[in-house]
Amino acid sequence: VVVPVDLASQTLVDSGRVLAPGRTQRYFLRAAVPGRTLRVTATVADSEDAVFLQLYDPASHPASADPDSLVVLGNGKSSTVMIEIPAEDMPAGVYELDLLNPGSTRATVSLRAQLAPVALAPAARGDGLEAFNPGATSANITAAAALVGAERQWEVAGRGAPAETVLVTVPAWAARAEVQVSMPVAQWEQLTDFGVTVFDSMGQQVHAAALNYARGRQAFEVPEAIAGHTTRIELFPGFARPDSAPPWKASVRVRFFTDARQALGPPHLLNVVAGGRAVLPALGSAPPPIELPEGFAPLIVWRLTPPAGGGGGAAVAFETVQP
Secondary structure: OOOOEEOOOOOEEEEEEEEOOOOEEEEEEEEOOOOOOEEEEEEEOOOOOEEEEEEEOOOOOEOOOOOOOOEEEEOOOOOEEEEEEOHHHOOOEEEEEEEEOOOOOOEEEEEEEEEOOOEEEEOOOOOOEEEEOOOOOOEEEEEEEEEEEEEEEEEEEEOOOOOEEEEEEOOOOOOEEEEEEEOOHHHHOOEEEEEEEEEOOOOOEEEEEEOOOOEEEEEEEOOHHHOOOEEEEEEEEEEOOOOOOOOEEEEEEEEEEEEEEEEOOOOEEEEEOOOOEEEOOOOOOOOOOOOOOOOOEEEEEEEEEOOOOOOOOOOOOEEEEEO
8 A cells, every 4th residue: 555645734855765776766745736836856975876766647657748757866967856847737646756776786865855835727717827825824925927938839630640740930039949749648549659850941850759658748959050940840640550540639839948037027925825816916918028930929937936944835936837
């Protein structure tokens, strides 16, 4: 019987955990309310030791939706890593966190996992977001919004086995890009592979990754050569049965990020009482300070930070995206 740690009532702290060679230490973490950012921090005592860290969502998929979401701790590099799953990607349920020692000697690891003091969700009335405090005490937080880029989403109707193409204009200011593809789980069960490849206007491959589940995400640095030009995102379905290639559908979300955040107004202080809600301040309708490709919307990041050292709940900063 596995009894998960309820992160709503306690922060998981496991200091000085010794991992024998080849051993996997598993933690099960309950997040009862969706939209509360989860932050996991792990530190290895000797930076020469290598420890693998993997976080799975309640559906047993990598929580980041990234095929390369296995995080390497130590191995001669950083002795501390942090995984933060933002509010928009946090469904309620039980998460599994694994620490694996692949080496031939013991490794000592310290781990901390905690939820943000409030959850974020679309406001019940009107546009915008609201913070919900599911805790037993008031949460004092500082809310700040920043423009970080642009986003657009396409609904693709596949014809069967042939690849489908999404044409995307890359803004001149883009420094990083993120492509997320999702589809119905029942449809995914008919596939053995689903390739997602980005090509430049000359047909050269920019980035490629295959979906491992019904939802996948790939992120990459935008080469200077494609900034301001059109790229192609090719979707390649691989059906399990060669005699059955029915029509399919997928949602494709593309985000472009600037190399620096641009603050949208001053920070706002919020006090959210236990069990209460507070609407985040409106941003107004001023045009964004960057040029947006056709069909794209501004990508706004809210960062809600409680005061460090107590008084307003766990000291965890978190963000969500409001297109």
